[in-house]
Amino acid sequence: MSALIPLYAQIDDAALEAMASKGIVRRARADAANVTFEALDADEIVGTIEGATVRLDAKGLAKARCTCPAATLCRHKLAVVFALRTQAGAPAAAAPVAEIDWPGRLATFDRKILLKAVGKTGLREALRLLALTEAMTIDAGQATLKVVLRLKAEEIEVAIPGQGDFGSVVSGLAERRRPAGHAAAILAARRHFGHDAIEIDDAEAASEQATLAPDPALLGIMQDVVCRAYAQGFAVPSRALEERLMLLAVSSRAEAMPRLSASLRRVAEGLEQRRARNVNHDPVELLRELAFAHALLFAVSQTKDDARLRKLAGTVRAEYEPIGDVELIGLGATMFETITGAAGVTGHFVEPATGRRLTATLARSTTHDTRFDPRDGYRNQAVWGQTLARLSSSTFRLTGAQASSTGRLSLSQTSRAETIQPFKPSRELVANWTQDASLAALAHASWPMLADHLSRCFAPTLDAPPPSAQPLVLLPSRIAPVAFDDLSQRLRWPLMDASGAWIALTLEHDDEGRGLGARRIAALEAALGDGGTKRPFAIVAIARPEAGKMVLEPIALWGDGQMALDFPERAPTPGKDVVSRLMAGLRRTVAQFAPPPPADLSVRQTARLLQGGLDALIGFAEAGLHASARDRLLAPLAKTYQLASLAPLAHLVSRTIASHDSDTSAAALATAQGLFTLQGFTSRLQVWT
Incomplete structure (x- = not known):
């Protein structure tokens, strides 16, 4: 009898249901x-x-292969497992001779074993998931311990078998999340059975960073895998390549370089x-992401x-670090929705002593969680003992504050908001901010100076991660x-500074009159459309680069008080009829009020050229880096960049065309990084007179 039969016959129903x-x-x-x-061979x-062929080996059921198109564990694999039980003479999973000592079994998974299995990044994520767990169920069966978080x-449902290493644990989670x-x-x-808690030793992590010495051999392997991800991932993406990237990302040496580790994870997810x-x-x-990872590895x-x-x-370092007691001013709050389904609300704050922008966010990873309503959370959910509705329009002292490197504040209950004043x-006051050394980067009255500030703020650099969207x-x-x-196809709101220069704030809209854009449009029209309404003297906006341009979106109006566009006191309920009426009224000529922005043909042409280069590189990868694709996609591109006086880009493309097969991916990724870098430098706020 094959030695593999007992391996699979002992998998009980609880483990199969978890998978x-x-x-x-x-x-x-x-x-x-x-x-x-x-075949029932030893290996x-x-x-x-039913026409499907299943192959099992010593790697376990999670690594089993089936010819059916199912992306997850299919019934064919499970049917083979049940058939193997019969082969082993056990129609149902037989009970073990001795009862399993679960406390002793779990004691084998100590800190050293878990770190070896998942790395520090994986252990940090595990601790985060455990902290977010609201309830858990631990059910000890005859052969399997079933854990539901x-x-x-x-x-999250996981089955821990009575024997085997970390790889024997099974679940239905996506491979990268397992x-x-x-x-x-x-x-x-472990907690359920009374074992000591396992924690990340941040002092140890800091010590490791103090002796940072990248391994040349490991960097070479990473570069090779990233190049293969470009050469194969667009044409024939494979699970094996994703697994390889994830293993490299969680290796202890990669975790000493968090930016690189995170980039490899994002490549695997893509x-x-x-x-x-x-x-x-x-x-x-x-x-x-591939171009960034390749450039970072080379650097x-x-x-x-x-x-x-x-x-x-x-x-x-830890996600949040103590920053002591801080005085904060609320700048407003915004709702957000992502394409992946996440939804939430973010409060924006500034520390006047330093000018540092900070945020606090209430969110859920999916809109299917009907128990969470961002608007209700904004008005009613406690944050540091108060609500975001109150704090985002107040001055207050936050005691015991903790913040991440990106300026996100921890919502820990150990922090408290005190001395709150509207x-x-x-x-x-705002005019004085423009002259204050700490707040001059926040408040602006000159649009040319604002454009220069944003160009410096969002200038691409490999030495630091790009900044998040900035409130102004x-x-x-x-x-x-x-x-x-x-x-x-956007709402445009022109503003003039004292020197006669103009900029335009913009708002997205949709034809159906739904979503955040429609609500903001309705709120803005309600605030500004009434001729008797006093115009705001200041506007809070969010700045971010987007497709070669710098975009400013209004989030709050400051007049007699503060009004957040996502949370107005009065606004028509957005709907298709309401937004259609507003759009019809707004399709009017405003030349008598503000000169239209001139067509920036050079910037637009550059943006098209850069996007054309990115599309060509993607097409080249989708064609498997075939020689015919070089002639068809890259050769014309090199000539175009030369004629457009973009000589450095023309040189990068020409080098890709002339490269040997083993160097083609590296040359193409270097070209992509050049395109993205120039795209970042061309993102500039349009100012006109």
Whole structure:
């Protein structure tokens, strides 16, 4: 009898249900009688059922292969497992001779074993999942310990067998989520049976960073895998390549370089989305991440300066760090929705002593969580003992504050908001901010100076991660009516500074009159459309680069008080009829109020050229880097860039064309990084007179 048969025959129903579902398990049990075994060898078992061929080896059921198109654990694999029980002489999973000592079993999964299995990043994620768990169930069966973690947005069900290493633990989680999910279940079970808690030693992490010495051999392997991800991932994405990237990302040496580790994870996730044909997959973003990872690997391997090496690697530290007691001013709050379904509300604050912008966010990872309403959370959910509705329009002291490197504040209950006073902005106060050394980067009254500030703020650099969207307070001398721009299909709100220069704030809209854009349009029209309404003297806006341009979106109006566009006191309920009426009224000529922005043909042409280059590189990868694709896609591109006086880009493309097969991916990714970098430098706020 094959030694593999007992390995699979001992898998009980609880483990199978954790990997699939009760319905699939029931159907597979009924299908087991139809399984035919082609091989029962020592190193492989081959079974067929209904035209599908299943192959099992010593790697376990999670690594089993089936010829059916199912992306997850299919009923064919389960049917073969049930058939193997019969082969082993056990129609049902036999009870073990001795009762399993679960406390002793879980004691084998100590800190050293878990770190070896999932790395520090995986263990941190496991601790985060455990902290977010609202309820848990631990059910000890005859052969398997079933652990269910109930979070707000999901349930994680994991089965821990009575024997085997970390790899024997099973679940139905996506492959990239299994390490952290399985570790979280083990931590929960250890707690249930009274074992000591396992924690991350941040002092140890800091010590490791103090002796940062990148391994040239490991960097070479990473570069090779990233190049293969470009050469193969667009044409034939594979699960093996994703697994390789994830293993490299969680390796201890990679975790000493957090920016690189995070980039490799994002590449793996992008490849997984592409392989699964996810509607949210963006090939340009996948190319951007590949180009960044390749450039970062090259820079780390070539850098000898210790200070720059630490910048490239990033900082190993906890997500939040204590920043003491801070005085804060609320700038307003915004709602957000992402393409992946996340929804929430963010409060924006500034520390006047330093000018540092900080945020606090209430969110859920999916809109299917009907228990969470961002608007209700804004008005009613406690944050540091208060609500975001009150804090986002007040001045207060936050005691025991903790913040991440990106400026996100922890919502820990150990922090408290005290000495809260309503914030009453005035024109004189904001004007003084523009002259204050700490707040000059926040408040602006000169648009050319604002454009220069944003260009510096969002200038691309490999030495630091790109900044997030930045809140600004604008102090215009003249405000024109809101209008609809047919060219950009956005609402345009022109503002003039004291020198006669103009900029335009924009708002997205949709034809159906739904979503956040429609609500903001309705709120803005309600605030500005009434001729008797006093115009605001200042506008709070969010700045971010977007497709070669700098975009400013209004989020709050400051007049007699503060009004957040996402949470107005009065606004018509957005709907198709309401928004259609507003759009019809806004499709008017505003030249009598503000000169239209001139057509920036050079910037637009440059943006098209850069996007054309990115599309060509993606097409080249999708064609498997075939020689015909070089001639068809890259050769014309090199000539175009030369004629457009973009000689550095023309040189990069020409080098890709002339490269040998083994160097083509590296040359193409270097070209992509050049395109993305120039795209970042061309993102400038349009100012006109």
